[in-house]
Amino acid sequence: MILGGTTEATALGNAVHAAGLQALMSLAGRVERPARQPIRRRIGGFGGVSGLVDYLRTEQITHVIDATHPFAAQMSRNAIAACAEADVRLVAFTRPPWVAKAGDRWQRVSDIAAAVAALDRPVCRVMLAVGRMHLKTFAPNPQHFYLLRLVDTPKTPPVFPNQHVLVSRGPFTAAADQALMEEFAIDLVVSKNSGGAGAYAKVAAARVLSLPVVMIDRPALPVRAEVFSVGDVLDWVHGATERGV
Ligand code: NAP
8 A cells, every 4th residue: 555645656656556566545635636546546544543553454455655745744653653553564655855055045944833933024925835734824924925836726715915826736847936936026935845856846946046945844753664766665565575574
């Protein structure tokens, strides 16, 4: 079973299908139109660790690949606990965090709350790329203009008095993000340190424009086995199978 919701998970779904493995993609159900992929899909939470343990046992899952977003920490913690309890093999298919390069003007903060605190400053024009779920957390700083990029059109009223919503799921290019930042006269970018290629465009664009970036560090997780490519996931599955586990 792949715990998905990322571009990487979708690529992995295609690869395990092509490899002829019997596989299942689990999604939280947060987006309206999940990316198409060829393997069986289930949608919605499991009901915490105990629900996931039950699910693993009922479905006779032998391998779990946690390909969730690095900020989906609750799901990842639950997977570690449930796989240990149900004696199911677990690997995380993740991406190394981005590292600041020459020209980057990052203010690293430890979590979303610290990013909100960093925006307690005089009015400016912010590209807030943190996903729909966390927007309300930024409500204490309504003085800014916020450029929001979301996967789905929001159904709820605007969170900020002065906001503009772009609906797009990426992946994005640095050139297009640079043009966007210029069009909206952005002077500050807020980003999660997601790692990977698709979301990096805004970070690269901010560097070109010499814009400051409030970069939110990833939540800490317990130690777990990690791989960083589709090929390594397949090797892990095959290796484990060959060893008879
Ligand atoms: P989260 O806070 O770690 O998870 C909250 C709860 O949502 C989990 O305890 C679980 O519910 C359910 N859940 C999460 N991922 C699931 C999955 N793949 N399959 C089934 N249930 C899942 O997660 P989140 O940050 O809300 O992210 C939700 C989804 O969006 C994930 O699939 C993630 O990969 C994707 N995503 C997240 C971000 C981000 O920045 N957080 C960005 C891009 C994509 P139960 O406890 O009931 O099992």
